[in-house]
Amino acid sequence: MHTKFAKRVTTASRSFTRTILDLTAQSDIISFAGGLPDASLFPKTLFQKYANTLFEKNDNLLFQYSNASGVEALKIEIAKRYEDTSSKAIMLTNGSQQALDLVCKTFLDEQDCIIVEDPSYLAALNLFHMYNADIKTVALDKNGVDLVSLEKLFLTCKPKFFYTIPIFQNPTGYSYTLENKEEVARLAKKYHVILLEDSPYEALRYEGKQSTSFASLLPELTITLGTFSKTLAPDFRIGWIKAPQKIIEALTCSKESTDLQNSKFFQHIAALMMQNGDLETHTKALIKHYKTKRDTMITALEETFGESISFVKPEGGMFIWVNFKNCKDSMQLFDKAIQKGVAFVPGSVFFADKKVSSFGRLNYTNSSLEQIREGVQKLYEAYL
């Protein structure tokens, strides 16, 4: 039964994804490796309250088959987050990973060129690899992407899309400046390239002013992906796509053939939480908690490592991208760190060509303040 896709799936799964998940689940290791929210902060009391509201409405159709694009009330609330957007420009997916998969499944042919930031989100790289895309990279720094390289790629490769995480990027935590974004949008328009804007972290901003999205700079050529996994809970499995209506229609057909629909239950709960302001209140509380965690990790890194490492303080999101300057290959540091009882993700896995890197990605949202301090100390011992 082996086929090209099965082979590519198997190869990709042998990558670092599983290792990360396994490490994060191990109780004797302090893990800065995963990208998990703090499970103790999930607003379960509110979930229970609204779940019972739904049950007591006694709506027979709540558990019946329904349409593929999702609960209208939630699509309306999500549409409000964007300028001049109707619910027809929104569809709901089984987490934003499914959104990414549906875009690939529907629009990507084998050997189509796509452009990704270097480094980029591991599970997206794996997915593009499985679809046998021709993956080209554009360098990313703390201000955004290298515009000269990007234009050259737009011109020479006729890419199907440019996959970008412009706010609190994974793995770097970097955000594009407005100038960089405007220039990317100008180039995309000039060369008619779709921007596939993945924005799972934008609600988790600890300081600085709100970013302008590609969704508002170039709505006619942007497919934006969002999620409630970082603000409500991953198990809700609610991601969304905001895109021109024709693209939403094609993706909805694709969704229907793929799995008919998602469960409406938690979509209704999310809609109620948005309508009643609970999501906003909860997100503010999350920001307070996560900002303290970020600050604790930054202070610990600065006090412990001093000048022996460098990093850019992220204004939001879940990650710090650390340059372990004295260690050319952070994969070696990773092995030593595990022995000391702390995990992080070595930078090389986030590069499309898996090149040796001195960088590492540290997550701070899923550890306690004490674990953050202790983990940084252990990491320093491994680094010495």
Added chain:
Amino acid sequence: MHTKFAKRVTTASRSFTRTILDLTAQSDIISFAGGLPDASLFPKTLFQKYANTLFEKNDNLLFQYSNASGVEALKIEIAKRYEDTSSKAIMLTNGSQQALDLVCKTFLDEQDCIIVEDPSYLAALNLFHMYNADIKTVALDKNGVDLVSLEKLFLTCKPKFFYTIPIFQNPTGYSYTLENKEEVARLAKKYHVILLEDSPYEALRYEGKQSTSFASLLPELTITLGTFSKTLAPDFRIGWIKAPQKIIEALTCSKESTDLQNSKFFQHIAALMMQNGDLETHTKALIKHYKTKRDTMITALEETFGESISFVKPEGGMFIWVNFKNCKDSMQLFDKAIQKGVAFVPGSVFFADKKVSSFGRLNYTNSSLEQIREGVQKLYEAYL
């Protein structure tokens, strides 16, 4: 952005699927068209009870990210339904449509040959078309498939799999005899063909003895799909795959890259309902209700149409496959029936080549006894 897949998706979606769903939602039409369970029978009180049990366990990890293959407790309960099966041979999916999609996505290359029953499940035919499979058909009658044709196809086409719905088939309601199944299994073993056994209806048996599944006749070459959509509720979005462990491992990797995981919440509820015997009790109640509906439709058809139609009384499931002998093209009957205020699905859509057919599929689970009698009368008026 148009690609081969997008084009095939759009073509398929223009098929009858949407018409069926739209008709089923129209309140002024009695619909025998869809394949929906009776929403008034969903055991919502039990759902609410177990939902609150889960909330009150206060398990932080309930809403956190988790593994791709699903909740272990539920996989254990499902494994018990099969002989000598461990939970490692089971994975959970977002409804059984996703199971079908994952099998295609993982194992099917373009122009691979697959075999389907003629007629077969519409959404499966659409999906295989989207994956650009080379679809071959084998005739089906009330005893099973034509074994001579099947062997010829096994021999000449080297099919990747044979897609079969052996119990209460959709659209026909037919079940393979044990002899037919044993012979299919023997041929599959001889020619080393995977049996993709779709079995969504087997729990809804109104009479006759339990069928032997391909899962037990030929476990090493069978991928079996199951679902809770017909016994608990479609919105649970829980399907499952039972297959040799190596296949489950590949499909789990594929699932992980596709949408990471499903929500655990309703998986836990389903597990609790199985552990406590509630699913069994509820299924017995469902069988009683649906048997009455089936009998009501059969009596109405016999009394109203007499010898002018023919059908095989199904021992279970959701459908009656009626031969409207006096009407060569049931698509024309469909148009007249809609004008009279009743809907069914014309047979041609279930054939891979969409050939003209005198058959029609009638669903009885989603109408009241009164609607069944009234709908059959209206259908007769259209038929006259």
